[in-house]
Structures are given as structure tokens and as C-alpha cells.
Amino acid sequence: MIQADKTLFTMTNFHKQQKNNFTMLPKTPTGITGLDEITGGGLPKGRPSLICGEAGCGKTLMSLEFIIRGAMEFHEPGVFMAFEEKAEELTQNVASLGFDLNKLQQEKLVKIDHVHIDRSEIEETGEYDLEGLFIRLGYAIDSIGAKRVVLDTLENLFSGLSDTAILRAELRRLFNFLKEKGVTAIITGEKGDGSSLTRQGLEEYVSDCVILLDHRVINQISTRRLRVVKYRGSQHGTNEYPFLIDEEGISVLPVTSLKLEKEVSSERVSSGIAALDDMLGGKGFFKGSSVLVSGTAGTGKTSIAAYFANETCSQGKKCLYFAFEESPKQIVRNMKSINVDLQKHIDKGSLQFFASRPTLYGLEMHLVAMYKMIHKFKPDAVVLDPITNLITVGSVSEVKSMLVRLIDFLQEMQITVMFTALSLNTIVSEQTDEGVSSLVDAWLLVRDIEYNGERNRGMYIMKSRGMKHSNQVREFIITDKGLDLVEVYLGPEGVLTGSAREAQKLREKTGVALRDFAVSRKDKEIMRKRKMLESKISTLQAEFESTEEELNKIYFEEQLKEEIIEKNRAEMTNLRKGAIDAENQIRSKK
Template sequence: MTPNTTTADPLRKAASGIAGLDEITFGGLPAGRPTLIAGAAGCGKTLFALTFLVKGATAYDEPGVFMSFEERADDLIDNVSSLGYDLPGLIADKKLVIDYVRVERSEIEQSGEYDLEGLFVRLGHAIDKIGAKRVVLDTLEALFSGLGDGPVLRSELRRLFQWLKDRGVTAVITAERGPEGQLTRHGLEEYVSDCVIALDNRVDEQITTRRLRVMKYRGSAHGTNEYPFLIDKGGISVLPVTSAGLSHSISDEVVSSGVAGIDAMLGVGGFYRGSSVLLSGPSGTGKTTFGSHFVNAACLAGNRAIYFSFEESPEQIVRNMRSVGLNLDSHVTAGLLRFESSRPSLFGLEMHLVLMIRQIDQFDPAVVVIDPISAFRGSESEIHATLLRLVDYLKVKGITVVFNNLVNGDQDDRNEQSLSSLMDVWVGLHDLEANGERNRGLFVLKARGMSHSNQIREYRLGSDGVTLIEPYIGPHGVLTGSARIVQEAQEEAATLERRDEVNRRKREFTEKKSAAERQIAETREALQREEAELLALETVDERKEQILTASRSAAATRRGATA
């Protein structure tokens, strides 16, 4: 577990001011006690010690004394000027004293009464001169170069360390690494120190990585793992992250992938903020294009983004993305997008991790792209551990990250399975080969907390970006490319044929209907004529009947008159 600086600790501590170290030590070095920093040449012992003094003077108002037995003051000032440390200014402000003590072994005569009183007087004067709270002695080997007797050396070491404790100063003493199996040259210094920090400059496959380990800390808990640390123009920074645990907060906020089709497939419109996303596929499937769409969408929303590239330069990515309609250069100019490119062979895995975390801390992005993680050099377990630390760090900060991964063959598939356990979302890109051509397809293998699509979707890369094509199921499964076009043409021809048949039948029906309607009209007209004739006959009959009735009535009347 990573040390928590809020953990209660009864031991009084002095913050070192070195990024990451105070987290590992639960607050800093033991105040009023000596700390031993041991390491081989080139590990950064002197720089660690000087940083402890400079940070104390500038950040915590604790003046310091640097007593050197190897380097002169002018050399020390020149050596750290590139880090932005203004030692002459601190000396002028009485915040720092640098005292060079020349020790020649030939001038030291060992006796039973080896005496450090002269050193104590000189060091005490420097402490009193500026009211120093911090002291550095660099290095013990130079100071005790004339002592070879073990009991005398141990006695003088105890005496020196006790004198520093009695003065109430927080002291850092540097020591050279001893022979194999031994932390220090004499093998005694670590036993009389209250805190021991070992520095290492390790070379693995021609790649150098500096590491730090707290070997001992009396009266205090501390991180016990090895931690990589970086020395550059920004000073010293230690990476304390081993595993941030599973206590990070979560969010329901959704971050767009930059591709509308993928957002729809995920079911919620994108990735949950703080998610880790694995985008894997063989060469030529457009992983960099998908990553660029992701940062482009974030920048269009007004958020910051960092793109870590380990295979292409920023200029090359910006130029290539213009072909798919992305103007990433405008986001760089606006200060929303930053590219960080380096060869994976430049540093070891842990050093790359330190650099990425430092750059993320400085830029404070909302989204990050790592392209590709397959470029990292190291064993599967080392890569897994490095990514775990990075994923945990980004989750704590609520940063959404896309990891591009190049895969080829069964071995890479097994590596993917191992990496996928760290990821919240896994999108696979694949080549779909059929009918003598290669097309591209994608699918969502996993998406925690999302009801995602299970379809395989063909996609195209064009001047308008990434376009997902609606799934097309043919008689023998999903069709892509020219097979899809042929099948669509065949089905369209069949549709046209059916449409023509329907139209023909409609025309025949219309003609029959028209003929029937004409026949009905003619029949209706004939019936109307016949009806009119019947009415006329009825009228004639009625007229005849009336005439006949009238005639009969008239005849009857005449017969009555003659009777």
C-alpha cells in the first residue's frame, strides 16, 4: 500500500520538500535526528541532500548548513544551478552556509583518542551563525578516510550522531555504497542512524533507472518498496505510487469517445469519467486515429488532454490526422492539448511512469491517451505492475485514459487478457478478411456498468473521420466490403424486381377496375333507360285507364238518360 501522509505518527518529522518522499516516509525525515543516505556513485546522494536544505530554507523557513568533505562551494553552486537552485542568494540571505572541509588521509594519524572536537567547533559555529535547523555532511567516507579500526570508527560515528542529536538539528549524512551484500563501505553507519535511505542506479537491458528504498526508520511506519525517482531540470521527484487501493471516488459523468458510433454501442453515450479504456488491434486498424478523436472531443468540450506517443512525433500525428478531418494543431495552440513524445528505449518502465505522472500533475488534463503500451520494454509482470500504478493514479484524479495496444499473434492475445483485468472498457479492432480484401471491424468486449452492444461493426476511415456502418447480416453471416456491396446490389435488384411486379399487378388491377367500372356504368345506363321506359309505359297505362274509366262513366250516364 502507498503510505498515507495523513496517518497519525507520534514521531516529530521534518518535511523534506522532495516530491513523493514525504508520502513514503509518512511526513518527512525524523526531526532532530540523523538520516543516512547511502548509494553508489551517480545515484544523486549530494543532490538529495542539497534539495533537503534548499527546500527547508525556501519552503519551511529552516536555514541549513552543508558541510562538504569532497566538493568545494563553487563546484556545488555550479552543479545545481541547472535545477534552478539559487545557492548564492540563500547564502546572502543567511539561509544557507556551505563549508568545505579539506580532509587528507595522509594528515590523519590514528590513535586511541581520535578527536572530532575541531569538526564540532566548526560545525557548531556555522549552525549558530544562521540559526540552522538542518545539517548535511557529505560524505562520511571522506571524513573517516583515515580510520580503519572498527571499534574506534563505530565509537566516533556514535559520537558524531549523538552530537547532532544534542544540537537538535535534522541531519542528513551521505555515505558510499559498500561491497556486495553490504549497504555502506564500513558496514557500521546504518546501525547508528535513525533513518536509512538507500539509492540505486540500476541498469537493465542498457536502460538506467534510479530507485530509492527506505531501509530503516526508527519509531515510524514507512513505505518498504523500491520507488523510482527522477532527476531532471525540475529537480528530484519520487514516485510513491504502488497501489492506490480501491477507495477512489466514481462518477456518473460520461465522456465522449469522439466517435458517435462507439458512444451509441456503449449504451450510455461514452465512457464514465475516470475509466481506463483498452483499445487493441493489429497494425493499420486506426488506433492512433481513435485516440486522436478522443482527445479532439475533449478539447472541443473545453477540457485539457495529454497525448503520450512512443512511436510518432507530435508533428507527424497532427499532419496525419488532418486526413481524417481533425485539426489538432488548433487545440495545441489554444493550450488545451499537449503532446509528449519519446522513444520507449530512452528510459525504463518506472522512469517513463515518473515522467508521465509529473507531466500530468503539471498540466492537469481531463483525458489522457497512451499510444501504444505495447512499445514498453519489460516482462509481462513489469508492464502489468507499471500500468496498475498508472491506472490507480489516474482513477484517484478522476482522469479518463485510453491505452492503445498493438497486438499480433497468440502471445499478444494472452498479454491482452492479462491487461484487460485492469481496464473498465475494452474495445477490440480487427481485420476482417474475405473475398480477397481486408476491411476493418470493431466490437466491445467489456464495458463495466454499461449495457453495451454485442455486435461486430464495420468502420471506415475517411475525410470525415471514423464512420461506423450499420451491421449487415447476409445469408451466411455478417458481410463487409465488396461482399456487402454485391449482396446489397442483389437485394436491391430483387427489391426492384418485386417493385416492378407489384406495379404491373397494380396496372392490371387498375385496368380491370376501369373496365368493370365502365361495364357497370353501361349497365347502370341501360337499366336507367329501361327504368325510364317502364315509367313511360306506366304513365301510358295510367292515362289509358283514366280514359277508359271516363268513357265508361260517360256511357253509363247516357244509358241512364235514355231509360
């Protein structure tokens, strides 16, 4: 997380430098996660900054972290002048954050000077000045070559000494002294009554950079916030940014990253449900996109999410599953009933569950916990199931702002995220409860279709940015073999699902059978008719043949007769010829 923010920070810096590389206010990076991003690089170098806020809002820790991170990460030694706590106490306080103040002091990177001041021990006998403080501070700075100084809490001087006129004059001198020394200083101050930022009006001395810390409890959940009240000569984020203190120190989380310049991928990831992929242009979601699955209770949102997780893991990728409602074991058991074995992915280490009650801590803490988990596990896909429960710990706008940041962050990391959300009404609302519908890239809606005394699930794609997607409502069925989408029956009676669809199918089948029967009967009749006609034809043919034969017989007889006559005649002629010849012979002889 720190690393990611570092890159962000360097990117911001880079852009800034590109914009105006002539007179840029030199800045000292604090090293505090997120703060440098808001301030565009850190605190004004060589000038004092004021951190103010109520008791217990993290002033001391923030300033101490500035010193420690400066020493550890930027090799800038620092002096911490504590007017409230002793060095040992401070050491103990930050030991829980993994910082070894003693070691840093031995290495001459940090110097802690506890200033003890008690009015009851002091008698003021006339004119005085704070030269002692100056000498101490000057000596401490010179002894380790400090570049950073913290005065925490300078206002304690006012409780120890009574002559405010002197104190004010001396404070003015002190800030000039710090500037002369060229150290980047933080002065902390308690928030005063009314509109003043500090009790003693320290802000009038420190005019370069003022950061206000706040600690609010809303609905029994406390949230710390930070706001850069002013920052002369520099651009800065003006919003209130939530921050938190955990075992790694302070993390400020900018509400959104200040730019929209994320890398995009055209790679697709399968949802695990083949029919759903088909609806999404045949390939599934874009890698690194955000998907919202919303629906009323019991519509199978978690099942879709589990399918997605299962598919991701089956492809050898890693998935992180944030469960806010059910325990991991419960989900694993329940998903077995739809033929999804998540346990084997858990055993392989490709699937990790992170279950927590939303009310366990505030939204910011959830966000940071998620940031950390994601950084540690480096998943390819993340599931949040369901985001609706987060509403119990924050207002709609807070949840939205948190999800914006989460989506932002996940897109930066090219992680596909699937949210499930419970919508309370069955009417298709244009907005989900969390108002994230406009943020997500794809929105699947699962809804109940109550008809004919039964409840069925219909699914459709409300939106899916950047891809062709089906506009059809599909029936979403959950069986013990798994999830599937079937086309709903669109008939003259409208959309039919469930048993109504089956009934309609049966009706259609009956119709077909009847028609088939009718057709076959007709066919037979035709056959019969043909047979009848054919037999008729053959009779006629026979008749014709006999007639023909009769006719032929006469004809033949005639011909035969004629032939015979001819033959006879010829014979006769021959006979006659012989007689003639003989006659002729006789005549010639004569």
C-alpha cells in the first residue's frame, strides 16, 4: 500500500513539475501514507506548519511519525520537543507501531527533548524571555543536524507561564528562529473554543500550512478526519479526508485519487456461468472492471459471486472474498449444494476469505483492512458480499465514497471486483441503495418474477460498459448441478418462467403430436385413394388390352387372309405362267 501510494505520489509530483517547473515551493515529504498526495508532496520545506485538533485526534502521533519517517525513509534527522509526554512514554507509544525510537536516538537520527514545565514550581519575578528554549532547541538541532522539528504541544507554555505578552512575542521570535534554522517544523496545538483553530491563536504565527485533525463519533463509530485548512503557495486537496491509526501508523486515504488516468485492459474474464458470458458478448467481463450484482433477498447473488470466485480460482488465478454476512465455512457449505467446491481452492491457497462484521469497525477501517489484504494477497479478483451491510456503519454518501475509493484502487491494480447488493424493492430502481450503480462497469440484476403461485428468478444486464450485451431477460435457475440461465418463454401471454414455461412447452408438444397424428391420417387416406385409383387403372388397362387384342385379331385375320389370297394368286399365276410358257413353247416350236 505504501508502495502504491509512493508511485501515486511520484506521479503527482511529476505532473506538478511538468506544469510549473519554474518557481515551485520546495516540499518535505512526510512519508505518511496519503498525506503527501493530498498536500502535493509534503509540508513546506523550511517553514513551520501547524497541526491542530482536539485531544486524542492523533496530533502527537502524526508529528512523531513525520520525524520517524523522515529519519528512516528520507535520512533527515529530526528533533521532537515534547511538552506533554516524556521520551520514554513516546517510545512506548510508537513501539506498538513498530518504530524503535531508542535505536533512532542512539543513531543520532532522532532527538527527543522533553520539556517539563509546571506553574506551581515557578515564581515569576519580573521580565524574562524564552532564550532557554531557543538554546535547547538550537543545540538539539545542531547536535544531530536536524532538518525536521516538532514542537508538541507548544501551547503548554501558556499553562506554565503567565505572562502572555512575553510568550506571544517570544513565539513570534521562535518561528523566525525556526525559519532561520531552515528546518521544516510541525507545531501542534489543541483546538480552541469556537471558530479558532487553537486555544492561543497559534495560527496567526504559522501562516504557511495548517492541517486540522478531527475525531467524530457518528452512530457510535468514530472516524478521524484530516483537512488541509490552508497551504500557502501550493495546491492541495481541500476535502476532509478520513484517516486512521493502526499498527502501521497513520494512513490518510484521499477520497478519490485526484486523477482519472487508469490503465485499461481489453482482456476478458469469465463469470463462470457460460450462459452469462454469452450475454456479455460471449466472453465475460473486462479484466479490472467492477461488476455489481444486485437483487432482492434470496435471488442467488452470493451464488453468482461464488461461481465467479470458483471460476477465477479454477483458471489458476487468485481471488479474495470479503464476506460481510456469512462466515467462510457457511459459504463453503452452502455452495456445495450448487456443485461448487470452494474448499479445494482454499486448500490450494488461491482463494482467501476475509469475513468480518460490518459493525466491527468504521468504514475507513474496513477500507484500510481491505487495502492491506489486497496488497498482501495480490488477487486477480475480489468479491464483496454484500456491500449493503456496510450501510449499517455509515451513511449512504460515506459508503459511496468508500466504494469509489475502493473501485479506484482496484482499477489501479487491475483487479476485477464483484459487489453484491441487496435491493429492497422488487421494482427496478435506477439506483441501488449504495448509489454505486453509476460507478460500476457492469450491473447484473437478479429479480424475482412471481407468477402463477411460484417465484422464479430472472436475470438481466442493466449495463455493461464497452461491450455488446444481451437485452434479454433470462431465467436464472439454481440446481444442484449449478447455476444456469435459460431463455424465458416469450409467448402471446407474455414472459413465462418456471413451471408456466414448462407447461407452455408441454402444450406445444401436445399440439405437435395432434398435428402429427392428423397428418399421418391424411397421408394414409391419400395412399388408399391412390391404391384405389391404381387398381381402377389396371382394370381399365386390362379392358383396353382385350379390346386391343380383339381389334388386332380382326386386323391380323384380314392381313392373313390377304396374304393367303396373295399367295394363292401368285401360285395361281405361277401355275398359269407355266401353262403360258408351255403354250409359248409350243407356239415357238410351231
